[in-house]
Amino acid sequence: MEFGWSAEDEAYRDELRAFIQDALPAGWRGYDQTDRPAYKAAAERFSRGMAERGWLTQNWPTEYGGGDCSAWRQCILTEELTPIGEPRGSQYMNVNWIGPAFMRFGTEEQKRYYLRRIAAGDIFWCQGFSEPDAGSDLASLRTRAVRVGDEYVVNGSKIWTSHVGVADYCFLLARTGEPDSRARGITVLIVPMDHPGFTRRNIASLAGDESHYEMFFDDMRVPVEWRLGEENQGWEVVRWALQYERVGTAQYQRAALQLSDVVGKAQDNGAFEDPEIRSRIGEAWATCRAARLLTYKVYDLREEGSPPTADSNLARVASTDALKGVAQLSRDVLGEEALEHDQAVDVIRNGGLAIAAGATEIQLDRIALDFLGLPRSR
């Protein structure tokens, strides 16, 4: 056990910071996603710039376009990119779990086709998971994929999906088993967004106008080769992937950066002199730091090649709690000045992470069962 970075990792972080400083305007804090083509072009430019330096997928094996580096490189990467607003756009998920899912479950042809393109910074994804009646209870999803010859015929809809406006492909979960087959009858299909039978609708959202979409599938015909993994193996794929997705963005560091902005404000407006506020700042900071180490535990397991554990659920809840704590403190430090800001930013964007990738209640379920070994509730 040791908590320090190697000299090489430190040097990489410095280089990365210099690259970011060069690639983005000073004080950059995320894209305006309403201009979709401009947003996509900028995210692509940034991702390709990173790809040229071999930084996008450096912890992947070299045979898939990676650099065989440790998982900690990805940790450093997301610690630098998540807090400022993720200049890779939705490509953040490529390196984190979509690529690894192809490595683990894909055919040789799929690996050849997708992994190189991901490593080059060329593909944007969206996750076709949630449905109107399948949110936290994802295994109850009903979008149907019926096998007809060499194709699946897909009918149904997905909702609350992020990144649809810029995605090239949808990572789609569909039911191939009996209607009541739950986790045993789900299959992953990889579908290009411009495929016939595929339509979408933007949903106005407090989290931003490009944040949520609905997707519809009308007799969409999907070749069997576009399936990832075996038929009815989709649940295994998604459970595995979600354990990585949960810690794929350094939310503890985003919370810490927001806290440092809040402290700057508190030092300017005198709130920092208030012992109660200072105590809450210390509390918020400690929460960010605890979430950081809980997340490092997950990277450590990944680095060792151990299967994901409930540690990713611990890390996820700790991180979303850190964000919520900082948001609350921020409003209290700002006082009436907070009226000038869009309140949705704090409450919805930060709170929304306690809903995505499994609501906090689902994470707590997993901790109770897998970490504490408590008996099932039913």
Place this chain on the structure above:
Amino acid sequence: MRLNLTPEQQQVVDAVTSLLERHAGKDRAMQLVETGAYDLDLDARLIESGFHDLALMEGCGPLEAALAAYEVARNVGVSAFGGMALVAPMVLGEASAQPTLMATTQTGPVRLGGGDSVVLALDGDQVLAVDATVEDWDPVNRNRSGFPVARLKAQAWVRARRFGPGSAARLRDWWRVEIAITTAGLMRGALDLTVAYVVQRKQFGRPIGSFQAVQHRLARLAILTEGARWLALESAWAGARPDLAATAAAFATGAADHIVRECHQFHGAIGVTREYPLHLWTQRLLQVQQEMGGVAGHRRAAADLVFQDKAVLKLSVAPAV
């Protein structure tokens, strides 16, 4: 960066755990708490095996001492092991074979006071150290739970050795690490006892630990307990860097509130009784929580240390030297 234990660290943990299983634990602590006695026998065994010397031992350091201190706390050892194995070596430069206790003032109550011991007190920017004997202590009226507590008589301080300017800052930092690791170990012990209880305790025909209303709250305690442990271990590894020590103590003592309240809540009436051992962990947690400025004191120290000049983000941590 590597968060799992090296084989050597695992050996330390296994060895100290095995010793504690035989010579500490709740049954032993239940006997001692009745009379308020200190466990000199446990100290003798820890010293005999060299655990008090881990921080200065070749190939080991304060992290290994902290790993052992965590286990001593988790197993409710009635020992000042954290003071002996972590604070004494790192502040005074030598391991202590005497119970080593910490005091914020010369007149305040001292955790585990009452017997032959070394007492380190903050005095401005200096540290005062006294070799105290049984006669030097005034017992504090106590309620037969938690750690024994006593005050040093004024006569004892006449004999105090004085350490140079700057020594107080080091004592503060290492004491915070000790508070953090002791609290983390106590939290884990209380949580383990509570999880075992809700699994076997049945109401409405099923274990109460199968109710989601209970599960989610216990899951939150697990997050706090693990977070406290990691922060404490990191601060020990980093040589009690002041901001990390304050952060670790702030998180652990703040989390202790939740652990104490919730563990008692889930135990119901039995947890209130003296016959049941839960109080061994919870009363100690509340005592340690009050030391050196308490939760708010640690939090403010963290805020001041992290953000003293302007808001900065510190990710790098240097090892203890």
